[in-house]
Each structure stands twice: as C-alpha cells, then as structure tokens.
Amino acid sequence: MTNTNEDAVVTASSPGKIIIVGEHFVVHEAYAVAAAINKRVTVIASKNGTRKVRFVSQGRDYYFPGTLARRFFPAPSSVMNEIFERFGKCEEGMSIEIRSEIPRGSGLGSSAAVSVATAAAVTRIMGKKLSLEEISKIAMKGEAAIHGNPSGIDVETSLRGGVVLFSKSSGAKPIALEKGIEIIIAFSGKGRNTSALISSVALIRKKYPNTFAHLVESSSFLSLQAVDALCRGDLPYLGAIMNIAQPILDWIGVSNDKLDRMLEDARSGRVFGAKITGAGGGGSIIVLPRPGTSKEVIDRLEAESKYVFSTLIPQEGLKVEQ
Numbered sequence: 190m191t192n193t194n195e196d197a198v199v200t201a202s203s204p205g206k207i208i209i210v211g212e213h214f215v216v217h218e219a220y221a222v223a224a225a226i227n228k229r230v231t232v233i234a235s236k237n238g239t240r241k242v243r244f245v246s247q248g249r250d251y252y253f254p255g256t257l258a259r260r261f262f263p264a265p266s267s268v269m270n271e272i273f274e275r276f277g278k279c280e281e282g283m284s285i286e287i288r289s290e291i292p293r294g295s296g297l298g299s300s301a302a303v304s305v306a307t308a309a310a311v312t313r314i315m316g317k318k319l320s321l322e323e324i325s326k327i328a329m330k331g332e333a334a335i336h337g338n339p340s341g342i343d344v345e346t347s348l349r350g351g352v353v354l355f356s357k358s359s360g361a362k363p364i365a366l367e368k369g370i371e372i373i374i375a376f377s378g379k380g381r382n383t384s385a386l387i388s389s390v391a392l393i394r395k396k397y398p399n400t401f402a403h404l405v406e407s408s409s410f411l412s413l414q415a416v417d418a419l420c421r422g423d424l425p426y427l428g429a430i431m432n433i434a435q436p437i438l439d440w441i442g443v444s445n446d447k448l449d450r451m452l453e454d455a456r457s458g459r460v461f462g463a464k465i466t467g468a469g470g471g472g473s474i475i476v477l478p479r480p481g482t483s484k485e486v487i488d489r490l491e492a493e494s495k496y497v498f499s500t501l502i503p504q505e506g507l508k509v510e511q
C-alpha cells in the first residue's frame with residue numbers, strides 16, 4: 190500500500206462490551222449497565238492516493254461505495270456515508286483496514302466497536318478532531334445498519350470504555366470501580382440477528398403491555414442495584430442480580446436451549462451468577478466466578494464453547510494514534 194505522505198496513517202481501536210444487566214429493556218427506556226472488555230477492533234486508515242476508498246479485512250478487499258462493500262462491511266459503509274455527507278469526500282482516496290478480535294454475532298459489541306473505530310480513524314485522517322459526542326453520532330449510523338433500532342449503549346461503552354450506567358434519555362454515566370472485577374465470557378458459537386430480536390421483543394411488549402411496562406421499570410431498579418453492588422465490590426449481590434435477570438430475558442424469548450445448557454454448566458461450578466449478555470438468541474453468556482475459581486469455570490465451559498475467555502472490567506475505551 191503506497192501512502193501519498195508517510196504521516197497519513199491513523200490507527201484507532203475500540204473495545205467490545207458486555208451488558209451486565211438491562212439488555213433489551215434499555216431499548217424501551219430502562220437503565221442498563223455495560224462494561225468494556227479486553228477484546229478490541231482496530232481500524233487503520235491511510236491515504237492511498239488512488240482517489241478511491243477501499244475496505245480491507247480478513248482477506249476481503251472491496252471498494253466503497255459498492256454492493257460488496259455494503260454487503261460485507263455494512264457498519265463501516267454506513268459510517269463512511271455519514272462522514273462523506275457531513276464533511277465531503279476524501280479526494281485523495283484511502284484504505285481502511287479492519288482487524289477484529291471480536292467474533293461477529295457474539296453479542297460482544299463488534300458492530301459498535303468497528304463503527305466507533307472507523308468513525309474515529311477516518312475523520313482523523315481527513316483532518317477533523319471530533320468530540321466523543323460527534324464520534325458517537327457518526328458511529329450510531331453504523332450500529333443502526335446492523336441493529337435497526339439500537340439504544341446506543343454499545344456505542345457509548347465502546348467509545349468511553351470502563352463501566353457505564355446508560356439510558357436513552359440520560360445517556361452514559363461512567364461508574365468508577367475501586368477494584369477490577371473478573372468476568373468470564375463464553376460465545377455459544379451461534380450468531381444471531383439483533384435487529385430481528387429487538388423486533389420480536391417489541392411484539393411481546395405489544396401482547397403484554399402492562400407486564401412489559403413493569404419489567405422495564407424492574408430492569409431499571411436491577412441496573413441501579415447492580416451499580417451499587419459493583420461500586421461496593423459486592424460480588425454475591427451482583428451475581429444474584431444476574432441470576433434474576435436471566436429468567437426475565439428467557440420470558441421475553443431471547444434465551445434458547447444452547448444458552449440455557451451453557452448457563453447450567455457454568456452454575457455447576459463455584460460462581461456467584463451467570464446470564465446471557467446482549468441480544469441473546471445465540472451470542473454469549475457472562476459468568477461471575479468466585480475468587481480463585483476462574484480456571485475451573487473456563488475449563489468447564491470449554492466443553493460447550495470454542496471461545497471462552499476472562500476479562501477484567503473496566504477496560505480502556507477508544508484510542509487513536511497518528
């Protein structure tokens with residue numbers, strides 16, 4: 190790849206996320222709590238002097254705009270559209286290389302991380318220094334291309350890092366932890382369509398409006414309690430909240446046999462709590478281990494999952510290097 194000038198390379202990286210409590214209900218205005226994890230998406234933008242824009246990732250190489258770019262890079266394509274609409278095209282052309290440690294469809298926020306890192310890298314290479322709020326607005330276009338009607342929690346967590354209490358009306362509030370907390374994550378291997386799951390939950394709301402309204406309110410209470418437990422380092426209480434949140438997610442139809450089996454396996458070990466994280470229907474579970482038991486829990490989960498790892502929360506948000 191030839192650059193028109195050697196300085197014209199920007200590397201931006203952004204973390205994936207877990208939702209500790211409150212997924213789905215957050216779309217309907219409840220509070221939810223999320224945390225950045227130790228898996229990241231890195232986007233390297235460089236001017237290429239060809240007057241064309243290229244996406245490169247995992248052996249794929251497509252020009253933007255184009256049908257294949259839109260099909261294989263839907264989130265970055267929507268982010269690029271938004272950037273060019275706001276700031277005009279980059280006449281010199283650029284290459285945008287995407288490297289991800291987060292499996293797609295794993296419920297670990299890969300679309301938000303790629304949207305945030307693309308928005309930051311591309312605007313910076315075009316000479317714009319944007320605020321976090323502006324990057325968030327652009328990244329939301331990428332997230333919407335995948336999720337249809339996202340709450341914004343994934344983008345805000347990926348952007349800011351750490352642990353955040355989020356609601357659509359009040360935005361993201363950072364939560365400072367005195368001590369890091371270890372959480373184990375296991376991907377079921379089954380991808381899913383977040384947009385379809387959000388729509389199916391909207392149908393449950395239509396069918397049971399009163400019950401759903403109570404669950405939205407209860408989910409907010411659980412989220413606020415989870416913040417207290419996180420701040421106190423009260424892991425048994427946090428685990429109890431996770432355990433109670435899970436059957437509620439099951440009731441709205443976003444768990445399944447595979448996830449239930451993984452949760453059952455996780456709970457046969459010494460853990461405080463476990464639940465699915467994110468949209469469900471596939472994706473991942475999170476497990477809060479008792480101190481000193483994480484290896485044992487990971488070994489147990491490896492029988493069901495090829496992608497199990499542990500993360501300490503909190504982790505750093507968006508990083509940009511030029």
Ligand code: PMV
Pocket residue numbers: 208211212213214215216295296297298336338339340341342343383387466467468469472
């Ligand atoms: O990132 P996902 O697909 O695991 O789900 C995000 C969480 C939802 O609440 C289901 C959607 C949203 O935008 O808040």
